[in-house]
Amino acid sequence: MTDSADHCSVWTVPADHPALAGHFPGDPLLPATVILDWLDELASEAFGRGLAGASTQAKFLRPARPGERLQARLSAKPNGGFGFEIRIGAELAVSGRSMPASGPSA
Structure with missing residues (x-):
């Protein structure tokens, strides 16, 4: 994912x-x-909103273990959501997206 x-x-x-x-x-x-x-926490810092109340899909491709370095990249999307990747070294460990919930909020 690359985006300004x-x-x-x-x-x-x-x-x-x-x-x-x-x-x-x-x-x-x-x-x-x-x-x-x-x-x-990262989404809240980056975009002013986190995962709460959002529709989030995540695929966990590899477990994270003690001492491993996780590298996260979150990318804003035009619809107000964001995509994300987490890598451990060069290996993709988690990928997904989060979109604002549609309809009235509770």
Whole structure:
């Protein structure tokens, strides 16, 4: 994804992250919810809105493990949504998009 409205960030998964404790003993991996929380924070910083109330689709292609460096790129779309990719090294780990919810908000 390349666009003048791209927002990039990097995060290294801490070996002592609390979500790793039970996910999974002996073979820890970062739960998808933690990755989505990080994306929510990045989108809020970049675009002034996060994932809450949006229609979000994500494909998790590879697990993230302790000590790995995650590289996120969020790209604004003309419809008010954004696309995203997370890479671990050169490997695509997560891809997806988030679009504003249609209809009245609650």
